[in-house]
Amino acid sequence: MPAKVVVVGSLNMDLVTRASRLPRAGETLIGQSFSTVPGGKGANQAVASARLGAEVAMIGCVGTDAYGAQLRDALQVEGIDCQAVSTVEGSSGVALIVVDDSSQNAIVIVAGSNGELTPASLQVFDSVLQAADVIVCQLEVPMDTVGYTLKRGRELGKTVILNPAPASGPLPAEWYASIDYLIPNESEATALSGVTVDSLDSAKLAATQLIKAGAGKVIITLGAQGALFADGQGFEHLVAPKVKAVDTTAAGDTFVGGFAAALANGKVEAEAIRFGQAAAALSVTRDGAQPSIPTLHDVQGFVPS
Numbered sequence: 001m002p003a004k005v006v007v008v009g010s011l012n013m014d015l016v017t018r019a020s021r022l023p024r025a026g027e028t029l030i031g032q033s034f035s036t037v038p039g040g041k042g043a044n045q046a047v048a049s050a051r052l053g054a055e056v057a058m059i060g061c062v063g064t065d066a067y068g069a070q071l072r073d074a075l076q077v078e079g080i081d082c083q084a085v086s087t088v089e090g091s092s093g094v095a096l097i098v099v100d101d102s103s104q105n106a107i108v109i110v111a112g113s114n115g116e117l118t119p120a121s122l123q124v125f126d127s128v129l130q131a132a133d134v135i136v137c138q139l140e141v142p143m144d145t146v147g148y149t150l151k152r153g154r155e156l157g158k159t160v161i162l163n164p165a166p167a168s169g170p171l172p173a174e175w176y177a178s179i180d181y182l183i184p185n186e187s188e189a190t191a192l193s194g195v196t197v198d199s200l201d202s203a204k205l206a207a208t209q210l211i212k213a214g215a216g217k218v219i220i221t222l223g224a225q226g227a228l229f230a231d232g233q234g235f236e237h238l239v240a241p242k243v244k245a246v247d248t249t250a251a252g253d254t255f256v257g258g259f260a261a262a263l264a265n266g267k268v269e270a271e272a273i274r275f276g277q278a279a280a281a282l283s284v285t286r287d288g289a290q291p292s293i294p295t296l297h298d299v300q301g302f303v304p305s
């Protein structure tokens with residue numbers, strides 16, 4: 001039976017425009033296309049874990065608007081347990097996304113119902129946390145909810161993963177002792193550590209600081225440069241497979257969800273990172289958030305060029 005990953009986090013409807021380039025301040029651009037796509041870092045990570053071999057439950061909130069039902073349905077068709085996805089009065093979370101011709105994006109999110117996921121609402125679903133092997137959090141729901149989840153995950157003896165995204169500054173110091181795997185990208189590692197992460201050496205410095213702060217192990221994702229793994233004993237640089245990117249939205253989420261699924265299913269860390277990297281590489285060759293996330297079958301058949 002597959003191991004259980006529980007994701008505590010956001011569900012957003014992504015309102016996606018493709019344009020030749022990202023607009024400058026005050027500028028109006030003519031876009032090439034528009035689509036609404038299920039996303040949100042939490043939901044994307046849940047979908048990635050489910051498609052990549054784990055049994056998954058999601059804890060989160062959607063609104064009473066039409067997006068709410070669509071976001072829930074998108075998880076249910078993946079076989080994700082949504083008993084702890086609550087519907088609260090008001091708008092669902094949305095993300096306004098522009099993707100340019102070089103596959104880069106700019107994103108503005110509005111929390112909507114994601115802001116209603118409180119520690120009290122989590123207590124109601126404690127049995128879902130209790131059933132987890134691995135618990136995964138990000139930062140698109142209220143900070144006290146993330147802090148509560150990390151602490152509760154530690155109390156229950158679960159493997160706790162924090163993807164500190166989006167991050168704008170340091171994390172509360174008391175969180176670190178509850179984190180088994182901290183998975184920031186370069187800008188998040190910079191915000192958390194104060195070290196500007198723009199090279200492998202600076203990533204090693206930042207990872208060392210984050211482990212000193214109390215994180216168990218740190219994986220800094222470095223985009224096309226791969227990932228740096230640090231466990232307090234040493235470092236490992238894992239090179240990313242090369243692909244032609246069309247849209248990088250949810251690549252980080254695919255990595256986190258894939259890593260969590262592989263770890264939950266007993267893979268050793270380096271193997272779980274490579275698996276997450278292969279999944280993320282495939283995701284950037286496709287448009288959108290959840291539609292871009294590959295299946296286990298896709299990853300097993302992936303031969304990097």
Ligand code: RIB
Nearest residue numbers: 012039040041095250289
């Ligand atoms: O990480 C990608 C996600 O960030 C998008 O799906 C969007 O909803 C934002 O949360």
